[in-house]
Amino acid sequence: MLTVDKRRRLAMLDERRRLMIATGALDFRQTQTLAMTADLRRAIGLLRHNNVELTSYLLREAPSNPFVELRRNGAVLSSAQGFDNSDHERPWEHLAAEPSGLVGHVAEQIGLEIRDPTQRKIAFAFLEALEPHGWLGRSVEQIASACGCDVSDANAVLALLQGFDPPGLFARSLAECLHIQARERGILDDGLRTLIANLDLLASGQITELARLAGCTEEQIHNSARALRTLDPKPGAAFATTDQPVRPPDLLLSRGAKGWVLDLNATTLPEVIIREDLVRDAQGREDFVAEALASARGLKRAIELRNANTLAVASEMVQQQSEYLKQTDAALRPLMMQDIARAVSLHESTISRITTGLTIQTPRGVIALRALLCRGIAGATNTVSVQAVQDQIRNMIANEASKKPLSDAQITAQLKDDGLSIQRRTVAKYRAAMGIPGSARRRRTHG
Template sequence: MMGTKQFAHGVDLVTFIFRGSSRRKEQVSTCVSRAPSGPMKHRARSWTSEDPKVYPRATTVQVGEQLMAICPRFEITPRATLRIGPELVQAIGLLSLRNADLAADLAKAARGNPFLRLAGAGADPETLAAMPSGLHAHVLTEIGFLALTPDEWRIAQAFLEALAPSGWLDATIEEVATRAGVPTARTEAVLRRLQQIAPSGLFARSLAECLELQARDRGLLTDEVAAVLRSLGAIADGGISALAEASGLSIKAVDAALAALRTLDPKPGASFAAADQSLLRAPDFVATRIGHGTKQGWLVELNAATLPDIEALGCDDDAPLTLRRAAQEARSLARAVARRNSTLLAVGRALVRRQSAYLKMEVPDPAPLVRAEIAGMAGVHESTVSRVAQAMTMQTPRGVIGLASLFSRPVSGGGCSVSALRARIGSIIAAEPCARPLSDAAIADRLAADGIAVAQRSVARHREHLGIPARAVRRRTGPRRPA
């Protein structure tokens, strides 16, 4: 049984709680008093049953020292909270989509929404899906960056028709000149430009020329290597001794030259058969050098050939609710795509500025770079950079590259990236004598002399990542990578 009663002397509320039988009952009362002004105060009383059989333990009502209210009341307090709106969620989801995938999704949305209109070269996803892939598609994209004249373009197409899957030419210069209807001298001039396309070694007419192009590109074309390449056919007749005699080098020099040549790829075009298919599709970014001399810069744009223009049409206010909702969805999607594109451009331009020397081919490897640095430059979160770099590709003077390849954590013992360290380890092993290959400790000493302090176990880990066997195996087989 519970009841309330008003008391005098400023007591507002008294609550009686009765428990027990008709013979025994326990009363507990709590009195709360309030002064005429100021904060509320309290006092408490408690009674317990005299018979322990009814309530063996004493029951006490305690009231807190700073009790401020008994009755409910409302307060308005400002508080900052983070809320992610639907458009932002949609824009975040679009970041991981490549341009071609986004174009397909937009085309599907446009078919079901009359207020969504697409235009531009990337508006038809079937055209994007029909684009060629593989070695020829890669070379065709690269040729577009050579700024050829119409006559040179016709010659380049004739060379492209003669390009074998291995990357070599299946036709002679004279045959290509006949197909293009031009003199042989002009054909050779175009060939020299085509042989600059990455990966090096494409459009070679023989094994020696293929290896020479790669050795020159990697800085391995020493006088000894050039002499071995000129006499490479002698090795088929009499082995290394015949090659040494034909080239005029010692056996030791021939071994060193062959060790360097073994690190090259005799069929650079064959790698496209097993390459990541994402690199064989149209790139998402296009980075182009603009200006002249000291005023040169970069123009970084999204590939308009793979990305359609999106337009959201308006709707009358008195239109049916279904149409107004469709128009609102079209506007939301258009804003999300615009947010996605601006974010991609911010990240892409920051990457190009940071890795400008590498993209201009002034240095062989990217500079050490982590995603947090690009996030700070682009004004976005690090996770946003990860989403963009995971899927996107960029057309650069080096060819089509994945954005993820531009990131490389720095080596703790020196100012170079992991990719540069591995390239240096590979070059050291390529130059070692076949009869006396270097140990991991000796390689670590060579790196220390270059200012890169790396432990022996780290050298072994990077060597294994390159697919280069241990010293004992290299002594028998040379520094060949396992198949």
């Protein structure tokens, strides 16, 4: 295993040149241009797969090439004689037999409610992206791309999943989560629909404006607000004590004597072996042998490139967020994809492909690799991460006077005094995202 610093140095070559050399795709023509070969396209395409998706891909590809053999921990997963990969075509089907936790609970419903094999495959891809609190952690477009299906087909499956129990699962935002629950309970009237669409106005107590938008009385808005408070913004949280990760992490991070040590999770990723020894048994089929061997070697190089780029990008992210990973009370630093792209000399689209869907085992638990990215807010002297601002808001509310809770306007003013100029509606949004009620409700709770 290599240290994080060594991983970072591997990424400093020019991306396009590295891609083409690593895949054997450097092809100079008389016009002195570089051609995007099939091997290069495959290498770039593999960047978006997590370890389980990549394993499924390899298990589908290996039987078609007699010179490709897959091994994991020394054991052969496939050979030139072929194998039964029916289980690998549906990598999450076994979860339906596990009743405990949010994942098992949803997987059981998928097994009962979705019979079409194609729709079921898409459904389990959505399940993989389900966050512990019950919201969807990836976009529909990303899931459709990973499944190789149309966005419309993915949306159709999402509509089915959003009808599962408990209501509110697979929502893409707080508003959608509340909307689903209200609809399922049959209480989605004009007043409640208006509140859900304008949570920032509700948080700032603009009842008159909400009544105007809904075309109803202020009393009706108050009634709708009471109904809204009965909804659960985190429908998956009830399963948190028993929930298990959807799949093992793709990357493993630990502290070594010389710093962080990062590696791919070998238990989830097979090794690609080229069976050169089989060539002598294939004499008389020179054209087939040459083509098959070239394809096998290209596949192996593409996998090696995918793994190297994944480690280089993840290493840089770990290095940038080192304090957060070491200390439970530390906040994320502002870190964007373009920052990583500049540091490792890769294109931003490549960073996006690599960070989508990958998970990493850290001292803070298993998290999405993309969770190490964080937008920044410009302060008086430096840029502060959104998480740091949320932590500051949480601490203000935790230390407020119980009989005089801070309003969003007061929090905004305190942040401004600390050198952070953000709007009140942004404070309300951050507070709501953390599941903290407004000052009026906090006052009633304390009273």
